[in-house]
Amino acid sequence: MVRLPKALLITYTFVSLLILPICSHAQSSQAITNASLEAKLIASDASQKAEILTQLVEYYRDNEPTKSLDFAKQALEQLTRFPNHKLRVQVLNNMAWAYIAIGDYDAAQHCTDESKSIAQANNYEQGLYAAKTMQGIIYWRAADYHSALKQFEQALVLAKNQPSQHGIANTTNYIAIIYQILGEPKQALRYFQQALEIQTQLGEEKSIAVSLNNIANVYGTSGNYSLALEYQLKSLKIREKLNDFPGLAQVLGNIGLTYFFLENDDLALEYLQRSLGYYESIKDKLGVAETLTSLGTVHLRKNQYEAALHQLNLAIGLANELNDDVMLARIKIDIASVYVALNDPINAEAFAKPALTKITDLQVNPLLANALLVNAKIAKLNNTMDFAIKLVKQALKVAENVDDKRLMRDSYEFIYELHKQQNNFSDALLALEHFKRINDGMFNSQSDQRISFLMSHFEAEKREQQIKLLKTDQQLKQKELEQQHLIRYTWIAGLTGLFILTILLINRLHQRKIHHSLNQSIKSQRELIQAIAHEFRSPLAKVQLAFDMLEDQGLISANAPLSLKINNGLSELEKLIKEALDFIQLENNHDLIQLSSVKLGNLLSEVLEAHVDLYPDIDFELCEKGPQPCLIKADKHQLTRAVSNIVRNAARFATNKVKVTLINHIDSYEISIEDDGPGIPVNERLRVLEPFVRLDLSRCRDSGGVGLGLSLAKKIIELHNGTLTIEESSTNGAKIALKAPSKTTKK
Numbered sequence: 001m002v003r004l005p006k007a008l009l010i011t012y013t014f015v016s017l018l019i020l021p022i023c024s025h026a027q028s029s030q031a032i033t034n035a036s037l038e039a040k041l042i043a044s045d046a047s048q049k050a051e052i053l054t055q056l057v058e059y060y061r062d063n064e065p066t067k068s069l070d071f072a073k074q075a076l077e078q079l080t081r082f083p084n085h086k087l088r089v090q091v092l093n094n095m096a097w098a099y100i101a102i103g104d105y106d107a108a109q110h111c112t113d114e115s116k117s118i119a120q121a122n123n124y125e126q127g128l129y130a131a132k133t134m135q136g137i138i139y140w141r142a143a144d145y146h147s148a149l150k151q152f153e154q155a156l157v158l159a160k161n162q163p164s165q166h167g168i169a170n171t172t173n174y175i176a177i178i179y180q181i182l183g184e185p186k187q188a189l190r191y192f193q194q195a196l197e198i199q200t201q202l203g204e205e206k207s208i209a210v211s212l213n214n215i216a217n218v219y220g221t222s223g224n225y226s227l228a229l230e231y232q233l234k235s236l237k238i239r240e241k242l243n244d245f246p247g248l249a250q251v252l253g254n255i256g257l258t259y260f261f262l263e264n265d266d267l268a269l270e271y272l273q274r275s276l277g278y279y280e281s282i283k284d285k286l287g288v289a290e291t292l293t294s295l296g297t298v299h300l301r302k303n304q305y306e307a308a309l310h311q312l313n314l315a316i317g318l319a320n321e322l323n324d325d326v327m328l329a330r331i332k333i334d335i336a337s338v339y340v341a342l343n344d345p346i347n348a349e350a351f352a353k354p355a356l357t358k359i360t361d362l363q364v365n366p367l368l369a370n371a372l373l374v375n376a377k378i379a380k381l382n383n384t385m386d387f388a389i390k391l392v393k394q395a396l397k398v399a400e401n402v403d404d405k406r407l408m409r410d411s412y413e414f415i416y417e418l419h420k421q422q423n424n425f426s427d428a429l430l431a432l433e434h435f436k437r438i439n440d441g442m443f444n445s446q447s448d449q450r451i452s453f454l455m456s457h458f459e460a461e462k463r464e465q466q467i468k469l470l471k472t473d474q475q476l477k478q479k480e481l482e483q484q485h486l487i488r489y490t491w492i493a494g495l496t497g498l499f500i501l502t503i504l505l506i507n508r509l510h511q512r513k514i515h516h517s518l519n520q521s522i523k524s525q526r527e528l529i530q531a532i533a534h535e536f537r538s539p540l541a542k543v544q545l546a547f548d549m550l551e552d553q554g555l556i557s558a559n560a561p562l563s564l565k566i567n568n569g570l571s572e573l574e575k576l577i578k579e580a581l582d583f584i585q586l587e588n589n590h591d592l593i594q595l596s597s598v599k600l601g602n603l604l605s606e607v608l609e610a611h612v613d614l615y616p617d618i619d620f621e622l623c624e625k626g627p628q629p630c631l632i633k634a635d636k637h638q639l640t641r642a643v644s645n646i647v648r649n650a651a652r653f654a655t656n657k658v659k660v661t662l663i664n665h666i667d668s669y670e671i672s673i674e675d676d677g678p679g680i681p682v683n684e685r686l687r688v689l690e691p692f693v694r695l696d697l698s699r700c701r702d703s704g705g706v707g708l709g710l711s712l713a714k715k716i717i718e719l720h721n722g723t724l725t726i727e728e729s730s731t732n733g734a735k736i737a738l739k740a741p742s743k744t745t746k747k
Contacts, residue, residue, distance in 0.1 A: 141286075209247060
């Protein structure tokens with residue numbers, strides 16, 4: 001069973017940062033756009049700049065934290081010239097906020113320490129409240145939950161002395177989140193509901209959206225996913241209305257996780273991908289890491305292990321950047337779960353064991369239950385059954401304490417498997433009964449509202465059935481009439497289908513005639529080319545003989561430029577005829593290839609050695625990758641011919657080097673030939689594989705060849721069930737790649 005422990009809880013850690021009012025300017029600045037503020041900044045005098053910069057710091061802290069920090073540094077410089085302790089406290093608190101968003105907790109702590117010191121010195125309670133709240137958030141993100149709770153409780157006392165209830169609602173939310181992390185869902189739900197009541201009275205839509213989502217998380221962790229989804233969709237509606245990117249990222253991710261728990265993986269992936277897009281757009285590393293972790297777990301349940309490990313490894317890289325111990329431990333547990341699914345206890349234990357130690361030290365109970373269960377599964381793989389039973393019982397106890405029904409269900413299911421494997425059938429049966437009880441309960445509504453809804457609908461359905469019974473005769477008559485119509489329409493549909501089938505058969509016959517005619521035409525053309533090539537050989541041989549006789553008699557000098565041109569022309573014509581005949585033979589007769597066992601590395605080495613003397617200025621290199629020797633089933637002669645054609649072509653156009661790379665993929669192989677010459681333009685790469693096609697520009701006819709070498713190579717590799725492609729070389733020249741299965745079957 002795939003586990004995603006408390007992900008609904010962990011993934012909303014960023015969202016609550018969005019609702020903290022740092023100072024009294026927070027509400028007024030929301031109505032001002034960044035464009036108007038920046039325009040106002042340019043036009044302002046030195047004494048006004050600090051206040052405008054402070055507003056810009058607050059404006060950008062959510063979506064562009066680095067830009068917020070740039071404005072903050074400018075603001076602090078201005079406040080040095082024109083002191084204002086309230087503005088300085090506000091800037092420092094907003095800087096802490098921005099530093100948290102980018103994961104620099106030390107810098108955030110430094111800002112809040114300075115802010116708290118200034119606020120205490122000037123008896124500025126609102127600034128002190130904001131500083132303590134920010135310190136609570138820093139402790140929270142650093143996984144020091146008890147210190148975080150202490151700071152939030154102190155902040156709540158200060159908030160109650162403020163004229164506005166905004167601070168009370170926000171701090172109550174934070175306290176609820178900490179209680180949920182510590183595995184006290186009832187306490188958490190009580191505080192969340194208190195916060196929602198205050199925010200509803202204040203009419204703050206953004207804060208209401210946060211509380212709705214937090215309440216949804218509590219219901220989600222208790223297994224009431226239908227109610228969780230209801231609250232999440234309400235929160236999503238508000239987020240969309242406000243066009244709140246960070247909030248949308250968070251709530252979309254939570255909806256995706258709810259669908260995951262409802263076992264709708266397609267919808268889970270859809271919402272998680274949307275969430276990832278928003279997190280990446282606002283450059284929130286923590287949100288990206290959390291969403292990647294969730295995506296990895298969905299892929300794990302879909303048995304897509306490579307995709308799961310890819311996503312989780314990306315997430316663990318970000319977690320290391322953020323130095324987030326809790327997240328690192330949770331991701332390691334998820335990676336261990338993948339290796340458990342792959343029956344790889346060594347790698348699984350390498351991740352799970354240190355993660356369990358860290359989670360135990362941090363006392364994160366919601367994660368502890370799953371960590372214990374995963375370690376129990378590893379113990380089973382190692383065949384240490386008693387230790388596995390001990391661990392899973394500890395996991396069950398923790399899951400019961402935090403009221404995580406899904407973990408309780410999975411633990412009982414695993415205990416059942418262990419006892420069954422040990423032939424302890426009485427204990428196995430008892431565990432199975434507990435599993436079924438919890439599992440059945442999870443698929444039934446656990447809220448009074450749902451029960452009332454079902455009861456009212458039951459009564460309505462009962463009355464509706466009574467009405468239906470009174471109308472039975474009428475319905476039967478209607479059905480008879482419908483059946484008659486159905487028979488009539490069936491006949492019409494059958495006749496229509498028969499007519500369409502007849503048309504299709506006639507069309508198919510016509511197409512076959514056309515196809516046969518085209519094949520005959522192609523065959524005639526090939527036979528004509530073959531006949532012409534054969535006929536050309538005889539007069540060509542006579543011309544060559546006559547020319548040789550003239551040279552032997554001394555009538556023509558063999559070294560004369562004209563003689564060399566004639567000889568070269570005759571050789572090129574002879575080569576053209578030979579390659580044309582070979583090409584036609586390969587086109588017409590697929591049985592020309594004779595399969596045998598071939599050591600491909602040796603074949604390539606021989607080909608390169610044959611070209612060393614022909615091209616002394618070129619450096620030939622052979623690189624072999626994968627298991628060696630690479631033994632394949634192929635026609636050695638034809639394959640040698642194909643590779644030679646390509647190597648010769650590369651050597652002609654290379655400046656200094658030709659590199660041949662062999663990659664053995666066990667069930668297939670790949671040969672790439674690269675040169676450092678002028679390369680082949682992208683728009684010419686398909687055309688150059690056609691017979692008799694030569695390129696202009698730097699790859700011109702002056703280099704030799706008749707334009708059939710690559711065509712022959714392509715045909716030969718296709719007869720080996722492979723492909724030939726032209727790609728961009730790392731040396732900026734041409735790269736021709738041959739790919740084929742290791743065991744060729746004749747087409």
